[in-house]
Amino acid sequence: MKQARIPVAIIGSGNIGTDLMIKIMRHAQYLEMGAMVGIDPASDGLARAARLGVPTTAEGIDGLLALPNFKDIRIVFDATSAGAHARHNEKLQAHGVQVIDLTPAAIGPYVVPVVNLEQHLNAPNINMVTCGGQATIPMVRAVSQVAKVHYAEIVASIASKSAGPGTRANIDEFTETTSRAIVEVGGARQGKAIIVLNPAEPPLMMRDTVYCLAEEGADENAIRASVAEMARAVQAYVPGYRLKQEVQFERITAERPLNIPGLGRLSGLKVSVFLEVEGAAHYLPAYAGNLDIMTSAALSAAERFAGRHQAQAAARGEQK
CATH class of the missing domain: 3.30.360.10 (Dihydrodipicolinate Reductase; domain 2)
Incomplete structure (x- = not known):
């Protein structure tokens, strides 16, 4: 039987986060939107996510952790800032979530999908460079x-x-x-x-x-x-x-x-x-190819992570 897609969350409801959400909803093979997270209740990204039926919160990382479906989210994209990412990552790692960092924080290894993604499939946090x-x-x-x-x-x-x-x-x-x-x-x-x-x-x-x-x-x-x-x-x-x-x-x-x-x-x-x-x-x-290449690279990495998760679950006989 076909497995359910893996829910993901995006922290950052600005241009990058919103573009990434649309890419996931249109093109992802293994992923589905689980949450869009921001800090500005009036942001276009949160409004668009709500119209598309995606769970939203304007309470930042703490709001994400409080969402009823957070327990199902396996991958989180951080599209905020280098300064905010350290705090976000610390809280997410406590829950065993795989983090894809679109800021220049560089807590995890640098990853460019065509070059070295396969070397870091087990990394709890990867950095998409710039x-x-x-x-x-x-x-x-x-x-x-x-x-x-x-x-x-x-x-x-x-x-x-x-x-x-x-x-x-x-x-x-x-x-x-x-x-x-x-x-x-x-x-x-x-x-x-x-x-x-x-x-x-x-x-x-x-x-x-x-x-x-x-x-x-x-x-x-x-x-x-x-x-x-x-x-x-x-x-x-x-x-x-x-x-x-x-x-x-x-x-x-x-x-x-x-x-x-x-x-x-x-x-x-x-x-x-x-x-x-x-x-x-x-x-x-x-x-805006500079933003598009970041969201495309992040999606490519997440799809590889999710595909690996699905294959492992299938091997364990956990098909849904």
Whole structure:
């Protein structure tokens, strides 16, 4: 018999949380909405959830814990802020709930689904890095799978209109979290992240540039193929993710090396990858690809968690 879907809750009824709710309700295979949680009773996200029949609370984490159906919720997404997440996680872990963190708090391991999700299926808390990290770290990883990467730098340019209060309040955490994840997940020896809030009108889609300095003698054709394969893997859950042009290469010679702070003067193969992320426009505008890639990555991770839970239950003969 077919198993019941796993109820999930979303903490944060802003743009990211609301878009994630709509994605779950439209596209999830193993999940269903169990609760939408906020702190503003007048928020559009809570109102929309209520209209869709989703249990809601405007009392934050404590309100979630008090909901009658909380005992059935197995996975919780946190789409609030890095500062609030520590408190939320502490309370949820006491109940054995698996937490997917969409803030830059980085309490749990960094996860980019196409790169390292399978390594962290038992983690009680996973961190989805940042929008820039979800877009660019797969490309750094694609290069590092082929050649040693001394240094990787990413520039994420997003429409100012797509940067809400949470994003603006976490700019420092964005750059620090993304820089660390470039190393820990992407495989670079050293990383740097830059975010640009573009005020252009009409708003521009998310654009990302990835620069890698790989070892001398790296195979350009192998890197090009690895990047293309990784782009296709990301497109499986973010259809609007695409390369804007062919991968660019430049040989940096020992006679004219790059001076990289912390690493010194290095030569090698400079690899430049140019990306665009168009959102699916489920709740947010299509130009808000930076938010769409976060919610899509989080949904992909949760679906994998839930599918694993279902398979384990089936193996125990707990089919419903």
